[in-house]
Amino acid sequence: MKNRLTVVIxxxxSENYLEECLESLYRQTAVPDLKVVVVDNASADRSIFPVLQARFPDLGVLLNSENLGFATACNQGINCFPASSYLLLNPDCVVLNDAVGKCLKYLESRPEIGIVGCRVQNPDGSLQLACRRSIPRPSIAFYRLTGLSRLFSRSPRFGSYNYTFLDDRQPHPVDAVSGSFLMFRSEVAEAIGLLDQTFFLYGEDLDFCYRARQAGWIAYYYPEAAVTHHKRKSSSRDPRVNNYHFYNAMKIFYRKHYAASAGSLKERAVFLGIDCLYSLALLRNRLFGRSDVGSQG
Incomplete structure (x- = not known):
């Protein structure tokens, strides 16, 4: 028998954040037939898991012997615990005010919607731009690289990538939501497949939403539900590793969705640009000690 909702973490x-995540999830979620599963990608310290299983008896735990990547681990959780809907939730998120139940109700009430993302915010309450995105295009990349997207964030043209021209307190359709909180109905996965395991870290959420959009499903940003996200606390502690996967995901996405129609010359130019961005990110990390990856969007 299917669960109504399976939450995959x-x-x-992530031992410093996981217990708080689970505590908020169980406390703030009143969904019948709910299953929560944590898939651990070979963390260095696993001593917290017996504690978590004692505190949350219904919690499912899958322990991988090596780090298989985010997409593969998500697919493991999905395959082990079938449900009518699924939620991918980062372990460094804190669920607020029945966010899961609100999103599930919204998803189930709108049959044309295949994917829902909530308002993902920083600990200070400000919006994390990546929770609502459009599909990357060359023009969008140009606006972001030149700073036009920040200078004219209220412009529908220049602010299109993160929808900064729209009120972030109002629901609206988007091309993609963030994998930190990504809810989808099982019919979407049946139509397009699960997350693409070619993506090790970053990019799999954008790819999944893009494929869903191509199959006719609508993704929605639903800010009446919210989580606090301690950004980048659930990935590698080495910014060099994170930066590599971040920019490599760009190449994978481009090669998968654009390369065939763009031609080899344009592909080389795009990859050269990505390599330059990667090098600049590494230099910024080294000079200024910044551990951020990519950009805020």
Whole structure:
């Protein structure tokens, strides 16, 4: 028998945040037939899991012997616990005010919607831009690289990538939501498949939403539900590793969705640009000691 909702949390050295995430999830979620599973990608310290299983007896735990990547681990959780809907939730998120129940109700009430994302915010309450995105295009990349998207964030043209021209307190359709909180109905996965395991870290959420959109499903940003996200606390602690996967995901996405129609010359130019961005990110990390990856969007 299917669960109504399976929540999949992929953990990797997330012991400082995982218990708070689970506590908020169980406390703030009153959904019948709910299953929560944590898939651990070979964390260095696993001593917390017996504690968590004692505190949350219904919690499912899958322990991988190596780090298989975010997409593969998500798919493991989905395959082990079938449900009518699924939620991918980062372990460094804190669920607020029945966010899961609100999103599930919204998803189930709108049959044309295949994917729902909530308002993902920083600990200070400000919006994390990545929770609502459009599909990357060359023009969008240009606006972001030149700073036009920040200078003219209220412009429908220049602010299109993160929908900064729209009120972030109002629901609206989007091309993609963030994998930190990504809810989808099982029919979407049946139509397009699960997450693409070619993506090790980053990019799999954008790819999944893009494929769903191509199959006719609508993704929605639903800010009446919210989580606090301690950004980048659930990935590798080495910014060099995170930066590599972040920019490599760009190449994978481009090669998968654009390369065939763009031609080899354009592909080389795009990859050269990505390599330059990667090098600049590494230099910024080294000079200024910044551990951020990519951009805020």
């Amino acid at each position: 992929v953990a990797y050295n």
